[in-house]
Amino acid sequence: MATKTAEKVAALFENYSEVIEPEESIVEGKIPLWLNVSLLRNGPGMFNIGEYKYKHWFDGLAYMQRFGFANGKMTYSARYLQSDTYKINMAANRICVNEFGTFGYSDPCKSVLGKLSTFFTADQLSDNASVNFMALGDTVWAATETPHLLQVDPKSLETLNKTDISKIISLNTFTAHQQYDSEGNLYHIGSKFGKQTEYIFAVTKNPKNNKSPPPEDNQFAETSVIGTLTATDDPCYNHSFAMTENYIILFETPLRISILSLLTRSIRGLSFRECMYWKNDVPVFIRILDKRSGKEVSELKFRHEPFFSFHQANAYEKEGCIIMDYCQIKKAGDLEQFELENLRDNGLQKTEKDGIAFCSRLVIPLEVDLTKGDVKEGDDIIKGKSFAKGCKAVLKGKNEIWLEQENLSDIGFEFPRYNMAYNLKPYKYIYGSTLLGSNDNFYGLIKMDVESREVKTWSRDHQLQIAAEPVFVPNPTGSDEDDGVVLAPIVNFKENDAPFVVVLDAKTFTEIARCKIGQRLPLGFHAQYYNN
Template sequence: MSVILPAASTSSPLGSSTPTPTPARGRWRGFLSGAREIDDAALQVQGRLPDWLRGGLLLNGPALWDLPRGSYRHWFDGLAMLHRIEFAPEAAPRYRSRFARSQDYLESIAAGAPAYSAFDTRDPETLLQRLRHFGKPRSTDNPAVVMSRVGAQWIATTESPHLLAFDPLSLASEGRLEFDDGLGIQIMGAHGITDAEGNYWNVGITLGPKCIYKLFRLRPGGHRRELVGSVRVAKAGYTHAFAMTPGHALIWETALRAQPLGFLFTGRSYIENFRWDPAHGSVLHAVSLADGSVRSWDIPPMLAFHPVQAYQDGADLVAELCCFDDAGIIDALQLTRLRAGEPLGQMPRLRRYRLRQGHGEALVEDFGGGLDLPQVHPERFGRARAGICWGSGLDAAGASRFFDRTLRLDLERREQRSWQRPDAIQLEPLFVPRPGGTEEDDGVLLVPTLADADDTTRIGVVDAHSMECLALVQAPQVIPFGFHAAWAG
């Protein structure tokens, strides 16, 4: 696996020349630029941390939306910052943060404005400049969404086919991984899956008159993505993630469908190259890991970012997904709306899709609304059926303006417990199992939160069974709202 090192790092870009971002108050400050790179800071703890909790909480997400000569439009657009909170026995937790030195970051900081097209920010290149790479459009490598591993190598990703390597201790960027396989992937799911052997799996899409989903595996130390199976469709759906069982990869073809010519020949933003197409419904595809064969089931039109899990149940395959009934969530997450504290107005719904042999349509079971950014025990995801999940929650009756609680859901009994800080936003809860624990919920949740009265971010340390908050860890700054976390034990 070859690594291309970036140019020498620059200093933190925020300074007196940076314009003041759109005002925001209270909990909505998490959508503002302003986070600093901090090398090492001791953190204050209110409450008691478990004696067994040792390792690093890694956080990823956009942190810089406003540059001197231009700004980004959408929550998903901002330049990525990585954070680490180190937990050690008999010592205060410690914090550091670093901007990811992607090529996009380096060029955007140098230009003082966005240098690449982003999720909802258009390409700044002129038509003549785009013609220089005709048919092979540039894509951002700003890795502001997910952190994964290829063997022991940590990587950060977005929805482009680029993997940015980084050191999980120092958070220093180590360059982009480069491949010589010729898979021809233009876009890719942000959520890859690392199996027990350290192989990295993901789904990329090749755009054209017909679009092709390509399930691939990248082995530790390798530089060739191995094609395991493919699905040819008229227009690929927006693909943020996929799910796995021990024998299959499950790919959901959402009703938000790609317009391939837009990607290839225009300067539109990433999401402007999709159209909501409910008339053709949605589809769930199961790709066999053994031989690449594909089976497909029709489902009602939907948009889904995240799976809870997938598993085999007798002869059936089952996928549990957090779904939206339309694409309205995309516009709801624009920065102007979020910074103003406007109600989200969109409700994710947990649905169980049962894929039966000999049937062309899936059976759909609705669990109700209010949960996304889901987690299950890491030893269950992709390997065995989980009975408990956790996630960020909304009031199902519509009273929440944004994710404001942490939920625990028993997937069989449908019993729900929650933890909620008053007047706060609560993001994805990362489940950390207790070493030696035998119960599925024996561990803690680490939950980034920001309340109206907080001066900086608080990380909730929550008992994953009782949902009792054991401690709050105070960060040295407001950590801009990101999406996903990882545990580096």
């Protein structure tokens, strides 16, 4: 039987209403007058269609929220993404299109929808772009883990255009998180399934840097493949990746996708998640692609004890090494824990430590010459490097280097964000949410100094609040890395207690304002800000 807390949490997974006209929030405290941005947040907002229910948290129809900051005020609005998936499902009043964890009922819908159903066949993928937003030049796009991207207006939240990356380069999946270089070029990874699955590393050139801009209906025209890597065996599930100035780093974790299950999923009625499994007793293979050559750094084979990572933070190069920070879960299983039945019945109860994400660091040595014989088996190659601290890189066999990560804090840590002016460069500060961590305390948001390992926290008012992803916005006249504010929606499932957006001084990590909203807020996933 569900606990009273679980019953209240279950309300977070009920359908949400649109808020077309922006509503002004009640501000307690003072919002800096320089803060003039639109914070866009994406995530599932419709979990039931007619009598049909989605099975997994990741499946609900995309619900976009805008938190508009200007003149010391904040307004709130929200709309559903007008994807083809949304239109088909709403017209049929049932779930027709397959999602991450829900197998759709496509055949009955065809008779209901006629020509509208031709948007999808059994082999096509959902365009329910419910995970993230990305910027390409002056345009903003909603993204999920399929090649379908939908352009949105960051002020009105109207759905504008659509593109299909798989019609430009050949791939089946597409990471929901992207990386940017200093010129605003957009990097992404996809998977191309087959007898030998390939990971596709690609870049989309920033159209603002082109002498001849791409056509308005194809902003992604300047997309090209940098290189490909063959999967070790069954491919891994990738949600994001890390990048430095010269390298792209992919974690090939034990969370794998069964190609056999994918091939038979239509006959067996399997969702994508049900084609995934945790492959016991295999390490993480750290695959590194050189962006300059398009080839894998293959002289050395990097391994780590098993873990899974949804989200990577910053990474950079130093003294012949890659330093990268990320959130790791020791054992993620097949993500069954995020099925809606489990969340509704059990709530967000204390998770076993192996299922909690922690902010961690790896140091990966690239400039290692094994031909000289001065590095022997069992040697820690990065021993003595001042920045290695608790990290290790031990030679085993001829060319295998087993890495040991360092947990930067013992507090649960997810949704890592940092000052993007320091992207791909040495940096000091990273911000995160405890999310599904321990409820032994009220920690909600975290600021970490990755050099000193000092941690500052902002605490929730009570256990019936969840701090969503924090976003750092720099002060345009600031000079220090942490000159700015951190914005984070605080989801509330306590009766008669309004949800709000907290505004923190990023330097002191103290609350300077909270903006109370007269609407229910969903948990959601990821947010990006855009200057007004």
